[in-house]
Amino acid sequence: MGTPALWAIFNACVLGALAIDLGILHRRPHRVSLSEAAVWSAVWVFLSLAFNLWIFETHGRTAALEFLTGYVVEKSLSLDNIFVFVLVFRAFGIEPRLQHQVLHWGLLGALTFRGAMIGIGTALVRRFAWVLYPFGAFLLFSGVRMLWRGQHDFHPEHNPILHWSRRVLPVSPKQTHETFFVIENGSRMFTSLFLALLVLEISDLLFAVDSIPAVFGITRDPFIVYTSNVCAILGLRAFYFLLAGALPYFRYLDTGLAAILVFIGGKMLAEPWFHLSTVAALGVISLIIGIAIGASIVAAKRTN
Numbered sequence: 001m002g003t004p005a006l007w008a009i010f011n012a013c014v015l016g017a018l019a020i021d022l023g024i025l026h027r028r029p030h031r032v033s034l035s036e037a038a039v040w041s042a043v044w045v046f047l048s049l050a051f052n053l054w055i056f057e058t059h060g061r062t063a064a065l066e067f068l069t070g071y072v073v074e075k076s077l078s079l080d081n082i083f084v085f086v087l088v089f090r091a092f093g094i095e096p097r098l099q100h101q102v103l104h105w106g107l108l109g110a111l112t113f114r115g116a117m118i119g120i121g122t123a124l125v126r127r128f129a130w131v132l133y134p135f136g137a138f139l140l141f142s143g144v145r146m147l148w149r150g151q152h153d154f155h156p157e158h159n160p161i162l163h164w165s166r167r168v169l170p171v172s173p174k175q176t177h178e179t180f181f182v183i184e185n186g187s188r189m190f191t192s193l194f195l196a197l198l199v200l201e202i203s204d205l206l207f208a209v210d211s212i213p214a215v216f217g218i219t220r221d222p223f224i225v226y227t228s229n230v231c232a233i234l235g236l237r238a239f240y241f242l243l244a245g246a247l248p249y250f251r252y253l254d255t256g257l258a259a260i261l262v263f264i265g266g267k268m269l270a271e272p273w274f275h276l277s278t279v280a281a282l283g284v285i286s287l288i289i290g291i292a293i294g295a296s297i298v299a300a301k302r303t304n
Contacts, residue, residue: 002223037241044235066219070228122222135213136268143261256292
């Protein structure tokens with residue numbers, strides 16, 4: 001459904017929103033409060049739903065449902081990104097007032113890399129339709145593996161690329177810098193802020209390997225795949241500041257996310273014999289998320 005003009009307008013709006021966000025509203029580093037995070041989370045969700053309404057008005061019910069389902073899938077799978085954000089900031093000692101800055105630039109990198117991955121995925125699907133079955137098998141495997149082993153064994157300080165960067169790049173030993181680069185003794189050096197950004201980008205690429213094929217299991221339209229990804233990512237920073245403290249209490253969230261991957265992978269593999277409508281898929285995904293959150297709340301109450 002995306003014409004070249006529509007692609008250009010959407011990306012221009014995204015870049016404009018990001019420029020206003022960091023260039024005007026968040027020019028100075030500060031600790032994001034819970035109320036501020038809640039307001040911005042609501043703003044990004046509202047904008048995403050407004051865009052979904054525009055799709056409904058201009059391209060019909062099917063396209064709108066595909067976008068909404070893709071958005072819900074991406075928003076759900078992005079919850080694991082939040083857990084990784086917490087670990088990375090803790091490992092590098094990034095102050096709360098500087099975290100928004102790291103997430104902002106990390107978001108720009110994520111948009112670039114994901115756009116490239118979606119472009120590659122679209123080309124593969126169009127030329128080799130059978131590639132959807134390896135995608136489905138991979139999602140099924142990832143979901144089962146996540147159910148079996150869990151996902152929260154991530155240790156950012158043990159990342160091999162990080163170790164390589166510290167050996168090759170000149171890194172400042174100080175932990176108090178507010179920028180990604182500093183001049184020390186006449187030489188430009190990287191800071192812990194840059195290393196945290198590097199690990200975040202690598203982590204997002206790993207998560208995108210799961211999430212992008214998952215949306216291809218909902219729709220083959222590259223514009224819907226891309227825009228649902230972008231809309232989910234845009235609200236991720238505010239979502240992080242809103243949920244980071246409460247995330248450990250959602251103990252069954254990983255189980256729910258794994259079940260979503262298994263469901264979408266199975267849906268892709270069964271497509272030649274059994275077609276599940278987008279409405280039904282959205283209902284199943286919403287039910288899985290609801291059960292996971294509900295079970296987590298009940299378990300937390302019993303523990304307390």
